[in-house]
Amino acid sequence: SFHKFAQILPKDGYLIINGGIDNLQEITGDLPCNVITFGKDPSCDYSYTDVTFDEFGRGSYTLLKKGTPSVKVSLGVVGEHNILNSLSVLALMDILGIDSNVVLKSLADFHGTDRRFEYKGTIGGVTILDDYAHHPTEITATLKAAANYPHKTLWCVFQPHTYSRTNAFLKDFAKALTLADKVILADIYAAREKNTIGITSKDLQTEIEKLGKECYYFHSFDEIENFL
Known part of the structure; x- marks a missing residue:
């Protein structure tokens, strides 16, 4: 093509x-x-x-x-x-x-566009960056870039996008996300889909933990906010 x-x-x-x-x-x-x-x-x-x-x-x-x-x-x-x-x-x-x-x-x-390694602010000594990466290749590029950014611990809060993509690239997502020091997962964003596959972010958490990386999974953004 x-x-x-x-x-x-x-x-x-x-x-x-x-x-x-x-x-x-x-x-x-x-x-x-x-x-x-x-x-x-x-x-x-x-x-x-x-x-x-x-x-x-x-x-x-x-x-x-x-x-x-x-x-x-x-x-x-x-x-x-x-x-x-x-x-x-x-x-x-x-x-x-x-x-x-x-x-x-x-x-x-040129300092970038919205939601591409966008600096959102610093709270309590923690720098928050926002990136729309939703494919393993993009996540890898973003986290490699973050590794060159000044930090002590690199946390990645990630919401998978669509059930079909999460299922198709499950192991690739897990491998990419291990570039962070610690990972937090939200529920999968359904977009246009229904979960006919039966996959959840828990499956991704399992794959990440198999690779030896600390990973947390929460069902709501409120839970993630309270945890952080």
């Missing part, structure tokens, strides 16, 4: 794609358009080296273009996943011929 979608691009068009994804060649192999890759591997058209994180987990790195050092990039958002996101922006910048100084300043000044 991704291959068919990419085939819509004209010969003089561009596909900017993560060079580290599975089945890259299946997607890009016979495309008529220009293919630009970005990723961790220096063989990508756009990659990075010399990564550092400041006291709030915001990344800085040296941009590599086809393996050659280019400019120093500093981000206003946290996490290695946002370093990858910024590479795609820099690739597009070059295609469009936008002044690099303008883009570099914009990347440094």
Whole structure:
């Protein structure tokens, strides 16, 4: 499906794609358009080296273009996943011929969107961050970013989203959530679904505890608030 979608691009068009994804060649192999890759591997058209994180987990790195050092990039958002996101922006910048100084300043000044590692406040010395991650890959990226944020103990309060997704990715959710020091689970958010599977957050708690992580499960947000 991704291959068919990419085939819509004209010969003089561009596909900017993560060079580290599975089945890259299946997607890009016979495309008529220009293919630009970005990723961790220096063989990508756009990659990075010399990564550092400041006291709030915001990344800085040296941009590599086809393996050659280019400019120093500093981000206003946290996490290695946002370093990858910024590479795609820099690739597009070059295609469009936008002044690099303008883009570099914009990347440094951009501090994210609502519910994406959003700072909500500090209460009693506890910093509260809100993120809408509801897939194991997103949770992994968010918790890895949180690990670079100043903290003593990393608590993750998580509400699974839909019964079908929780069931399909149960073990993946458990593995991702163990990146936190301690985990609290709320009841599954049903959204459009009915629980025909018979799954609950208790099942996820069991999987997390099997992996040796401390995990609590509460039926209401009031209970979670009182516990914390």
